[in-house]
Amino acid sequence: MVNPVQPQCCEILQVHQESTHEWTFRVATDVHPAHGQFMQLSIPKVGEVPISVSAQGDGWLEFTIRSVGKVTDRIFTKRAGDALFLRGPYGKGWPLESFQGKHVVVITGGTGLAPVRSMLRFFQEHPGYVQDVYLISGFKDEGGILFRGELDGWQGCFNTIYALDAAQKEGWRTGFVTDFVKEVPFSTFGGEYAVAVVGPPSMMRFTGLELLKCGAEPDKIWMSFERKMSCAIGKCGHCRINEVYVCLDGPVFPYPIASALVD
Ligand SMILES: Cc1cc2nc3c(=O)[nH]c(=O)nc-3n(C[C@H](O)[C@H](O)[C@H](O)COP(=O)(O)OP(=O)(O)OC[C@H]3O[C@@H](n4cnc5c(N)ncnc54)[C@H](O)[C@@H]3O)c2cc1C
Ligand code: FES
Numbered sequence: 620m621v622n623p624v625q626p627q628c629c630e631i632l633q634v635h636q637e638s639t640h641e642w643t644f645r646v647a648t649d650v651h652p653a654h655g656q657f658m659q660l661s662i663p664k665v666g667e668v669p670i671s672v673s674a675q676g677d678g679w680l681e682f683t684i685r686s687v688g689k690v691t692d693r694i695f696t697k698r699a700g701d702a703l704f705l706r707g708p709y710g711k712g713w714p715l716e717s718f719q720g721k722h723v724v725v726i727t728g729g730t731g732l733a734p735v736r737s738m739l740r741f742f743q744e745h746p747g748y749v750q751d752v753y754l755i756s757g758f759k760d761e762g763g764i765l766f767r768g769e770l771d772g773w774q775g776c777f778n779t780i781y782a783l784d785a786a787q788k789e790g791w792r793t794g795f796v797t798d799f800v801k802e803v804p805f806s807t808f809g810g811e812y813a814v815a816v817v818g819p820p821s822m823m824r825f826t827g828l829e830l831l832k833c834g835a836e837p838d839k840i841w842m843s844f845e846r847k848m849s850c851a852i853g854k855c856g857h858c859r860i861n862e863v864y865v866c867l868d869g870p871v872f873p874y875p876i877a878s879a880l881v882d
Contacts, residue, residue, distance in 0.1 A: 624852060626661050626704035632679055633699055639762040641730055642695060643673065643683045646703055650680065654738035655712025655843060655871050658682070659851050661704040662697075666690040669848045671734035671870075672708065680705075683733040683765065709851045710870050713738050713815060713841065722808045724753045724835075726796050726826055728818025732756055732765050734843045734870075735815055740769070743776055750811070752777040753803050757796035757822075760786050796822065800829040814840045815871075824881045827874055840874035842881075 633645040652658065652672045660682060661667035668690045674681040686695045697703060715738065723742070725735050742752050754777045758764045761783065773779055780799045782792040792799065796818070805812065814835055816826050823842050830840055846865040849857040858865035860880050863872075872880065 624706055624850065626659070626667075626706040628702050629705050631697055631699050631701050631703055634697070637683060637765045637767075638758075641683055641685045641733075641763075641765055643681050644694070644697070644703065645679050645681045646705065647678060648680055648705060649678060650705070650708060651675065652680070652708030653712040654715060654741055655734055656708040656710050657734075657851075657870060658705050658707035659709065659848075660690075660694065661706075662690065662693050663704065665693045667704075667849075668694075669709070669845075669851060669866075671843075673733040673736045674740055675737055683730065683736070685730050707851065710866055711868065713843075713871055714813075715741075718749055718813045720811070721749055722751055722753070722812040723749045724755075724803050724812060724814040726755045726800065726814065726816045726818075726830075728757050728796055728822035728826075729759060729763060730765070731816075731818035731822070731843075734817050736766060736769070738815070739773065739777075743773065746776070753780075754778070755780045755782070755796050755799050755803075757782045757784065757794075757818075759784050761788060795825075797825045797829045800826065801833050803833065805834045810836075812839060815843070816840065817843045820881050823877070827878055827881070830874075837874040837878075840877075841871055842874060842877035844870045844872065844877070844880060846870070 630647045635643045657669045657671045659667050660670050670682045672680050673683040846858045849855040851866045853864050853867040
């Protein structure tokens, strides 16, 4: 019998520094997660962390990780050829079938671009799957910008607004992502749209309120949550908020549920 929580030892194929604090690790595995799902990454005798899949391909997955503490700091000591332990995929990702044929608005703050990157790459590789994509991505400053090459590529196929919180950058806007939500032409979408939001809790809270102000309907807005986890399979209760288990029911939630979960 296969143990569902037994981590698999996987080889790191590549390590790429994305920004000052975030690195992308490409790991060899045949797992095929849905866009927006997460995996549990671990180092024996150190610990385990939930990390979203930021891209996937034939025989590999990528994880874009911010170094913030005990386990992520140790993952940053790993290099190509080293081992990383993986289990998963877990959780419910983006409801891609319900996005099909629609106008899709994606709004991200900082590392929040990582959990939608795999979906954005899918839209880029499958033109016509959705009507069009409006991508608003904000970063604190120049040093925090992720996936620079892909951001450039997406300008050619999506409607993009890229912004830095306070700094100036040629071709970029200055301000918070909430400042630009009103530029999305919701009234022209004929009700056929979906919105995906990921970022720090305050960014998601204010973006949700701004979306409602701009006429977006709550049940067409989806948000992805980061919450402390342990088992990731609905057994330990670490991720539980009231009746909701983020590891099983999320991390992606429709706004009517998400708005009650934002801290
Ligand atoms: C579904 C999901 C997907 C995630 N995807 C990514 C991702 O793609 N990239 C990424 O860099 N991080 C992601 N995270 C957050 C990541 O799991 C935490 O940063 C990590 O668990 C921190 O562990 P640590 O041992 O390095 O830090 P610790 O030493 O445990 O903590 C350092 C700091 O981070 C806080 N923290 C710890 N765990 C979490 C958590 N799960 N969520 C938020 N804050 C936490 C602590 O309160 C503390 O302030 C995700 C979390 C979840 C639940
Ligand atoms: S992490 Fe254990 S129940 Fe969700």
